[in-house]
Structure formats: structure tokens, C-alpha cells
Amino acid sequence: MTEFNKRLKAISTPIPGLTLWDLAVHGDSRGWFKENWQREKMVAAGLPDFGPVQANVSFNDAVGTTRGIHAEPWDKFISIANGSAFCAWVDLREGPTFGTVFTAILDPSKAAFVPSGVGNSFQTLQPNTSYVYLVNDHYNPGETYTCVNLADETLSIHWPVPLRNANLSANDRRHPRLRNVAAIPPKKILVLGASGQLGTALREHYARASDIEFADRSDIDLRADNLESLREWRNYSTVINCAAYTAVDDAETTEGCREAWAVNVRGVAALTQIATKYRLTVVHVSSDYVFDGSSSNPYREDALPSPLNVYGQTKAAADQIVASTPRHYIVRTSWVIGAGRNFVRTMATLAQRGVDPRVVNDQRGRLTFASELAAAIDHLVSETAPYGTYNVTGGGPVRSWAEIARRVFDLAGKDPSRVTGVSTSEYNKTAATAGAKRPSNSALDLTKIESTGFRPASNDDALSEYIQSIASQIA
Known part of the structure; x- marks a missing residue:
């Protein structure tokens, strides 16, 4: 009854x-x-x-x-x-x-x-x-x-x-x-842009997982008109989008600007439409460059965007688009260090070769090692954290690029005083091109990601481990 x-x-x-x-x-x-x-x-x-x-x-x-x-x-x-x-x-x-x-x-x-x-x-x-x-x-x-x-x-x-x-x-x-009866396998996770720094780190992080697929640009190009037909999207639960146009200075050129908007905005919009249609979770990687750096405090997730350059404009636009799909994680990060060329590897190489670099000292933030970013993404997805935007960087104090360079020299066993700190304007005077404007403060507040149970590792420890891992490659 x-x-x-x-x-x-x-x-x-x-x-x-x-x-x-x-x-x-x-x-x-x-x-x-x-x-x-x-x-x-x-x-x-x-x-x-x-x-x-x-x-x-x-x-x-x-x-x-x-x-x-x-x-x-x-x-x-x-x-x-x-x-x-x-x-x-x-x-x-x-x-x-x-x-x-x-x-x-x-x-x-x-x-x-x-x-x-x-x-x-x-x-x-x-x-x-x-x-x-x-x-x-x-x-x-x-x-x-x-x-x-x-x-x-x-x-x-x-x-x-x-x-x-x-x-x-x-x-x-x-x-x-x-x-x-054959057991029904779980829906898969698809990683786009799998050949970049973060994509490579995700390959390593998910090395033992059988339900993860990786696609680089030759497999899936976000600019493709037939994006929806490139996969049977209903077979996936989550798409982690690591694909992006990241040439910050080149994006200031006419051709680079078009390319940045095509990949970072139009491509992301197409992916978001697919995610909404097939009820997928989208993990989208954002950037500190959506801010102008004028704040005296670390930026919270809800701070209003105010980008200084074209790259930052495209990332800010993409954030708004991704936020429109019900199931999304916007992972905002800064100063990513992973496989291939990057700032830390360059400084370590210069230290070994006896080159004394000039490095800007009025741009401050935190490094984010790609392995740490991959772990944070896995944490959000696997723990089904509330959807939304999360700042993810390495832990520890906020430093300038010059201070980080000196720390690299010290860890490489070289004299850190060989690094000369200069202002951004002074550095640009001697650069081949002026390049894009950068925010002076790239520090991101980590309170929200920590509230989910993920505590980013100390940058000092991660930097030391990274220098040791590449020592044989730059000797």
C-alpha cells in the first residue's frame, strides 16, 4: 500500500x-x-x-x-x-x-x-x-x-x-x-594534446590505467570541422583537454592571433558543445595570464579576468565557454615545467655552460610541475570534486623568475650570484622583440583545491628532484 x-x-x-x-x-x-x-x-x-x-x-x-x-x-x-x-x-x-x-x-x-x-x-x-x-x-x-x-x-x-x-x-x-556475461568496462577518459608537457605527464601518471586514451594533434585537431565524428563520444566519461596554442609572444602577430583564437576558443567551443550533448566531464586547463597581475594578493578562482595579451584573452574567453557546460573542471595554473624545453631546464643548462643570465625580477608566481598538475587533475576527476574552477600550482613561497633562476643555479652546484635580476622593461630593451605583456603577479590562491584534500607539493622539493632528474642530460 x-x-x-x-x-x-x-x-x-x-x-x-x-x-x-x-x-x-x-x-x-x-x-x-x-x-x-x-x-x-x-x-x-x-x-x-x-x-x-x-x-x-x-x-x-x-x-x-x-x-x-x-x-x-x-x-x-x-x-x-x-x-x-x-x-x-x-x-x-x-x-x-x-x-x-x-x-x-x-x-x-x-x-x-x-x-x-x-x-x-x-x-x-x-x-x-x-x-x-x-x-x-x-x-x-x-x-x-x-x-x-x-x-x-x-x-x-x-x-x-x-x-x-x-x-x-x-x-x-x-x-x-x-x-x-562479459563485465561492462568503465567509460573511458580521453586526453587531448597528449604530446605536450602536461599530456606527457598524464601519460606517465596514467601509465597503468587501461581506460585512458591519448590523442595528439595528428589524431584529433580541435580546429577540425568534423570534430564530433572523430570519436564515438558516448563511450567516454571525461575529456581532459591539454591541447592549446601557447606561443604567447607569437600570438601577438596577425597570424599567431588567428591561430590562438582558432585553437583556444573556437576549438574549445566545439569541444564544449560535444561535452554538453554527450554529458561528458571536461577538464580544461586555464592560465594565470587571464589576469593583469595588478593585485597585491594571490588570485582567487572568482577574480575577474583582465588579460594583458592575446593569449590571455583567448584563455579567458575559453574559460567562460567551458563554464557553460554542466560538468566541468577549469584548472587554472601558472609557469608549467615538464618534459621538453622550459625555463628550469634552460637555466640549468646555462649554469653548466658558464653563461651568466639576466632574468626578470618583477614578475612573481609559483612554478607548477606538470606531474603535480596531472596528479591534481586525477584527484578532481577520481574524487568527483564539485564542478567548477580550481587554481593548481606548486606549493611554497611566491618567487620571482630571477629568484627561481638563482635557486636552479644553487641546486646545480653553481654560484647563484651569476644570475642578474633586471626589470621587465630593462629586459625587453635588449630582447629581439618586445613580445607580449606579462602579469607582474601570477600567484594563485590554493585554498579551494586544498579544501578537496589535495595539497600541492613544495616547489623547493619538486625543483630539487627535477634538477636531479635532468642532471645527466645537461652535463
């Missing part, structure tokens, strides 16, 4: 992601009313914002009508409009809970959220039972979906109406036993 006036509440189950829901049903002499699906309240109570695109109703005449255990590649929100049903769910996803069973009786006052990859079935307990479900993808009659036999002995589901007496299809009776 339907319970009235329950409070909306989620109830966890042994199957990860599968939740039962108490629904508030209001009844009187005329009948009853309920909010069967209420996005705002349910999301606030813990339901994933799963974006349903289709509503289906299964009407069942007789008691004992039984539908097979099917695991489709979409999420479902299941409820009863009339009658009641015994429901059984089986986890058919790869992992330690494969084969886990959970059962419950649903009536109009109770619903269930079933994540993709969990087999779903029911048996009616009353005549004229109407079973309603919302799904977040469209049914494709040409696809074959994973299923398991209702009578599988290892599942030991105690059907109220014995299956020999139940009304079920011949196909459902022929479904395979659990031992013959």
Missing part, C-alpha cells in the same frame, strides 16, 4: 550508484499527487544531475509480469504510477561489486536511480501496474545490450511469483548465466 507524506530521501544500496528514493505522496479523498521527478530538489538531495532525454511507460496487465535483467548504457530513474513491483538489480560493471544483487519493492511512494551498467528488472505484484522510467540517452534498436538470466543460480533472486509461473518473454528466458 502506498505510504503518504514521506519526506524526500535517498537510501543507499550495496550497488555503487544505485539509490532508492522515498517520494512524498500527498493523498486525500480524491486520490493522490506526487512530484515524480523534481530536478532541483532531487539533485540537492544527492541524485546525479543525469539529464533525462526520454520518458517511457511500461503498462502491465497481470500479476507476475516479469521483465528481464538488462544493463543499457544509460542512467534510469524508475518509479511506479500505479500498482507495485518487485525490482531486482544486478551490478554488471567491471570491478569488485560485479554480480552484486539488490532487491526492493517499488510503489508510487518509492523510486530508484539506476546507473549505467547496472542490470534492471521487475516483476509486477498487482494488476494494472504502470512502471515509469526516465533515461538519459535514446534507445538504439541496432545495438545489443548486456543482460543476465533471471533464474541464474548464483544471483539467487527470490521472485515472488516463481519464474515457471511468471509471464516473461522467450528472449528473457534465454539470457546467459552470469558466468558467461
